[in-house]
Amino acid sequence: MVPEKFIDRLEDVVGSDDLIYNSRVTEVYSTDASPYSGRAVAVVRPENPEEVSEILKLANHHSVPVVPRGAGSGTSGGAVPRNAVVIDMKKMDGIEVYQDDMIVFSEAGAILHDIKRSLCKFDLFIPPEPGSLRIATAGGFVANNGSGKRGLKYGSVRNFVAGINAVLPDGKIVRITYRTHRSPGINHQVFVGSEGALGVITGIYLRAIPIPEEKKTYLIPLKNTTEIEKSLKRILKVLPDAVEYIDSKSSSALGYGEEEFIAVEVFGDDRYAERVIDSLGGISIESQEEKRFWERRETLGAEIAKKGSRVYAGEDFAVPFSRLSDFIEKIKDVERETGSEIFVYGHLDTCNLHPAIVSESFEDSMRAAGRLADTALKMGATVGEHGVALRWEFLKGLDVYRRLKYCLDQKNILNPGKFGL
Amino acid sequence: MLGSEEYTKSREIWSLNCAKCGKCIQICPTYKVTRWEHLSPRGRLILSPYVEDDRELVKSIFSCLTCGICEQVCPSNVEITEIIEKKRGEYAKQTILPERHVRLLNNMVEKGNPYGDDIETMEIDGEVDVIYYPGCTSLAREREIFESTVKILKSMGVSFGIEFMYCCGSTSLRIGGDLSYAERNYRRLREVVERTKAKTLLVNCPGCYRTVKKDYEKFGGLGVRIMHITEFLSENAEMLRLRKDGIRVSFHDSCHLARHMGIVKEPRRVLSMVSEIVEPEQHGMESFCCGGGGGVRVSYRELTREVRKVRIEQFRRTNADVVVTSCPYCYRNLKNGADGLIIKDLTSFIAERLEE
Secondary structure, eight states: OOOHHHHHHHHHHHOGGGEEESSGGGGGGGBOSSSOBOEEEEEEOOSSHHHHHHHHHHHHHHTOOEEEESSSOOSSOTTOOEEEEEEEOTTOOOEEEEGGGTEEEEETTOBHHHHHHHHHTTTEEOSOBOTTTTTOBHHHHHHTTOOBBOHHHHOOGGGGEEEEEEEOTTSOEEEEOOOSSSOOSSTTGGGTTOTTSSOEEEEEEEEOEEOOSOEEEEEEEOSOGGGHHHHHHHHHHTOOSEEEEEOHHHHHHHTSOSOOEEEEEEESOOHHHHHHHHHTTOEEEOHHHHHHHHHHHHTHHHHHHTTTTOEEEEOOEEOOGGGHHHHHHHHHHHHHHHOOEEEEEEEGGGTEEEEEEEESSHHHHHHHHHHHHHHHHHTTOBOOSSOOTTOGGGOOOHHHHHHHHHHHOTTOOBSTTGGGO | OOSOGGGOOOOGGGGGTOOOOOTTTTTOHHHHHHOOGGGSHHHHHHTTTOOOOOHHHHHHHHTOOOOOHHHHHOTTOOOHHHHHHHHHHHHHHTTOOOHHHHHHHHHHHHHSSTTOOOOOOBOOOSOOSEEEEOOHHHHHTOHHHHHHHHHHHHHHTOOEEEOBSSOOSHHHHHTTOOTHHHHHHHHHHHHHHHHHTOSEEEESOHHHHHHHHTGGGGGTOOSSEEEEHHHHHHHTGGGOOBOOOOEEEEEEOOHIIIIITOOOHHHHHHHTTTEEEOOOSSOGGGOOOOSOGGGHHHHOHHHHHHHHHHHHHHHHTTTOSEEEESOHHHHHHHHHTOTTOOEEEHHHHHHTTBOO
16 A cells, blocks of 8 residues: 555646546556556656656655556556556647758657657658557657668657657656757667656657658468568568558458458659569558558557457567468467457568457467577577567566666656566 | 557457557547547447546547547447447446436437527428438527528428437437437338328438437338438439529538538538638548537537637638538537538528529
8 A cells, every 4th residue: 555645745736627636537547558457556747857856756655566557558568557546647748840850759658659640740651660659659659669660761759759758767857859860879769668667758759750742552462371581581672661460360350351461561662662563462542441451550459359259368479580481371370279259460571569368268368478488599589669568588688687776766756666676 | 469468458448349540549539638648539439348437438428429430430440429428328237327418318308409499390281202301400599590401402402301309319329328219200200201202301410310310220220311501402403593692601520420420512512602601621521520419519518619729720721711511410519619611401501592
């Protein structure tokens, strides 16, 4: 239990309108888009870094664990609290575009799609785009070092983080404010991918680039999974902007027939890319059809869940390129053995696959997820972009992380229980 | 098993095939104005296994506008509105209700309508082609809608009669009350249909429309074509003699008429006969609620005011001369927060433009 005095002091900081305590509704803040749920003892909504600082000073003083929360769209349980106070960041959602610097400053609670729309007014964009674009917050995306599509050519969001404002577990506010397209040191990068365990990100300076004038999407059918590596090698040589894999089940869910395929996005008028894609039997999709495809691809995971009242678990594995078709075949073995249905799709340019499990019960889905994880680990795979959080069996170099965590958060109040600590 | 076991206790929400993706959150009007997740569809679904006397929990369940916009974007096809309405029924059975909801349900018991008024009853004598059922709001609160409808029907030369004995039961159903009021009116209307040999039953209110056309199916249907006034006018447009004045009109789609019942083109067809239509950024099936639906205006007025403010701003940006709606309840609510905008019900707007 948290001391009543602590709750009273929290109320002094944010006011009673932005504090929930002793109510069933805290259960909403005890889960995210993962299958996991924990327990939020209270929910608090700061409006500025100073309030975040006051909350953390109090938490540190009373040794109360806290978990920062964005949209709760993570699938690894990063925002799931274990008897902790949840700091809901969604009221801090300011966005400011520095057009001439091609930089956008976003508060942690801003929705990625709102950032995209703000940049679009100045013909700018940030290439990494997750499927949760319309849901996820900037803070959550950066804290998970997310990527989504376009990973090979542009990398993850880490490559676009120019500076960060954060509050350390003892309440110290740090402002690492670069508005440049190059920035020195690892200071701000420490928070990227830290999953809310090293500091609470309050604002991010992100690099943007000009929106290309032309953009094309091609769909390349695959006759069988074994030819995927051969085709991918040829596709990657043209350095396309995004390459996505859709297996036959997902294809059917999207309304594109029963055949598995590769979707390729190419910016600009690239004749060479077009010739290579053409030789692989690719066809282009345009205007509304293209828009529809990418929009439905965004929420493919949830579309899959509508197949009956079944339990959905969205997985995330970065696989060595050499094991790609092997891994997809193994997923089918797991599907046969466990009786769960598994849809496979993902970002082929980074070999980051998202098997989506649906089964009749929570236990069945979790059993299939466990089998997939065992298989992935044996193949040298790791988590891709959904965060480590409660799936810490994938984390290597835990000792380095443990030392870093101890330096910044000696009382282990920030998002404890994640990364196995 | 992945992760720590304490994180993986079974959850009832999964039986609803909600993937918890969160796509419904940003689009929800009550989330938009509060940014509390427990006042969003995903939050409400997570809380749907519970019936407890907890102020915030009760607010979560009873502050849903039942506008249905979440169902437009839900990739998993979760029928959120239906789940919420069923859950409200369970709360009502245990008399765990917001205070003013209790008063509203008492009004239903004592006076047979949500306003608690003595509303005049009307009965049809003889046979007619069309039964006009005005509903409580048009009769007891926004009388001009009733009078305009009568004026329009007369100008069209329609053979009609006016029937109003009981409330349709919509409000009760939407906030968790029982089916008895709906069933009572169903029996009454079925008797009137048989007696008058009418082919059409005409309504003004999208709440009545949804209830009579959809919910009365549970009792066996009425055996008559049920039409909203906008449908009727659109289908019989050639019988309307209207003055065109080129005014710029923006149309507010009521949630019940558009999303619940799919009526979107018809009011626009009628309005385009006399005016130029300018659409707000959210319209048709993606329309934004006026803030008054689902009983929210009764007990959570601050939410109604904030949602309405968002909607009014959407209309202000259209620079339309008039905002027209075809729902007496939306009309009443928008008018109360119009902040300088002119709000009209479609029937009044059309009646004013009838050629003498």
